[in-house]
Amino acid sequence: MALDFALAAIHHLLVFALFGVFLVEMTAVRPGMDAKALVRVARIDAVYGALSLGVIVAGILRLIYGLKGWDYYTGNHAFWGKMTAFALVGILSIAPSIRFARWRKAFQADPGFTPPDAEIRVARRFLHAEAAFFVLIPIFAAAMARGLG
Numbered sequence: 071m072a073l074d075f076a077l078a079a080i081h082h083l084l085v086f087a088l089f090g091v092f093l094v095e096m097t098a099v100r101p102g103m104d105a106k107a108l109v110r111v112a113r114i115d116a117v118y119g120a121l122s123l124g125v126i127v128a129g130i131l132r133l134i135y136g137l138k139g140w141d142y143y144t145g146n147h148a149f150w151g152k153m154t155a156f157a158l159v160g161i162l163s164i165a166p167s168i169r170f171a172r173w174r175k176a177f178q179a180d181p182g183f184t185p186p187d188a189e190i191r192v193a194r195r196f197l198h199a200e201a202a203f204f205v206l207i208p209i210f211a212a213a214m215a216r217g218l219g
């Protein structure tokens with residue numbers, strides 16, 4: 071019971087932190103962003119990646135050590151819906167992450183570099199798509215926790 075509670079608390083804290091960092095990233099990536107914002111975004115993106123890993127680890131530990139057990143979740147469609155939405159968010163985050171790393175490199179090579187607005191707009195489109203799938207995750211989570219699906 072104590073382990074289940076600790077894992078649930080950690081999972082929730084990581085999930086809230088992840089969403090908070092995601093929103094900060096979304097507001098920082100906008101046309102006209104300067105070099106300072108560029109370096110910040112690359113750092114924020116690294117934190118976002120680390121938090122995602124934390125969420126995965128905490129989630130897997132809940133599957134294994136949670137009160138309901140592995141079979142409860144793997145036999146539930148809402149769980150797989152949640153995993154699919156989570157995977158899509160992860161896949162959609164790859165292109166902007168590569169772009170941020172390229173901007174950072176370009177900035178290191180030329181301190182006068184600023185990201186082209188067209189590339190910023192494409193990155194923002196990916197971030198919006200991520201947000202759309204992100205909101206599905208807690209909905210699936212609520213369903214799976216109650217045995218729906």
Ligand code: HEM
Binds near residue numbers: 125156
């Ligand atoms: C951004 C990603 C994620 C979000 C937003 C999220 C959100 C949530 C929320 C809100 C709950 C509580 C549901 C409730 O009690 O009503 C929950 C529970 C849970 N999540 Fe996640 N989660 C995420 C990723 C993951 C991953 C990657 C895994 C597994 C690999 C996972 C496994 C679990 C488990 C096992 C529970 C316990 C459900 C229960 O109480 O029976 N989660 N999640």
